[in-house]
Amino acid sequence: MNNDGTIISLDNIPVPVFKLTQYSHGAGCGCKISPKILDEILxxxxxxxxxxxxxxxxxxxxxxxxxxxxxxxxxxxxxxxFMPIVDDPYEFGRIASANAISDVYAMGGKPILAIAILGWPINVLPPAVAQKVIEGSRSICLEAGIPLAGGHSIDSPEPIFGLAVNGLVSVPNIKQNNLAQEGDLLFLTKPLGVGILTTAEKKGLLKEEHKGMAAKQMMQLNKVGEALGAIKGVHAMTDITGFGLLGHLVEMAEGSGVSAVIQFDNIPLITPEIKDYLDQNCVPGGTHRNWDSYGEKIGTITTYQKTILADPQTSGGLLIAVSVAAADEVKNILKQHGLEKFTTPVGNIIAVQTDSVLVQS
Incomplete structure (x- = not known):
């Protein structure tokens, strides 16, 4: 690579390197409109x-x-x-696609078909870069066992990519996010902290050993959701994205007419060194927007806990509310899908309280 950011190809012709995050004002699920504003729009x-x-x-x-x-x-x-959360176009396509397909898994279903949505600044970024985004999407669709069957594109001022996805599910296996029951245990299938790491990378503060860590996690499919759909004791399920764990748990609790307790010490973190980045103010703007939307619904909480639990996730894990009787079955399925690290409950559902979510150490 030259000092000007170009890469010398095999035939000695400089090829420009385009860092996608430089061409958008937002990133990943952090682009989502805040819950409070979204309620007003709808x-x-x-x-x-x-x-x-x-x-x-x-x-x-x-x-x-x-x-x-x-x-x-x-x-x-x-x-x-959404808009790019990583610079590499191939990885951007993979992440955006895994994130979109996740919604089908979160309903307990099996994806069957995807259609691409592409917005591209054609006068700024060449078609070859967009081709890499699409190719990344195809690779994730292949992992999910579905075709990328078509799509629609527009000329837009910022790069945008995602999918429309269809899936199938047996009616008894449908999982909604508003049917949690008092006494349920809560499980989370991916660690938190993606927004913090990607913010650190933008600021040039990301440690060498953490490079690629967030992208790798965001490209992981939530395939386990389809298997969990067959378990009757799984009462509610959703995936964690731009509203952060707190935001999606508030939706689950309020929709179900209950409250939830988070055992903060059981929350998995993407790296134990996450506090080092928070000490350097690597907090996404989406975290503050999230807290402004639902902070009054949360019980007593420390600043550190807030920056973790309201951190906007992109292609995050599944949040599962499951009866105590079915907990062992859920743990076995998690283990079968290589998710042994996530078999410890991160909280539980209780009778409705003044606060929708309570946080305990």
Missing amino acids: TSNIARPDNDKLIVGNHSKDDAAVYDLGNGTALISTTDF
């Missing part, structure tokens, strides 16, 4: 269509829509897209 006086086939729609704050096909099977439909 407010409507128009009556929703009376459709008894729509099992899950926008009447709840769930991960995807679910439509009853009438044969014991339901169609899951979702979409998710």
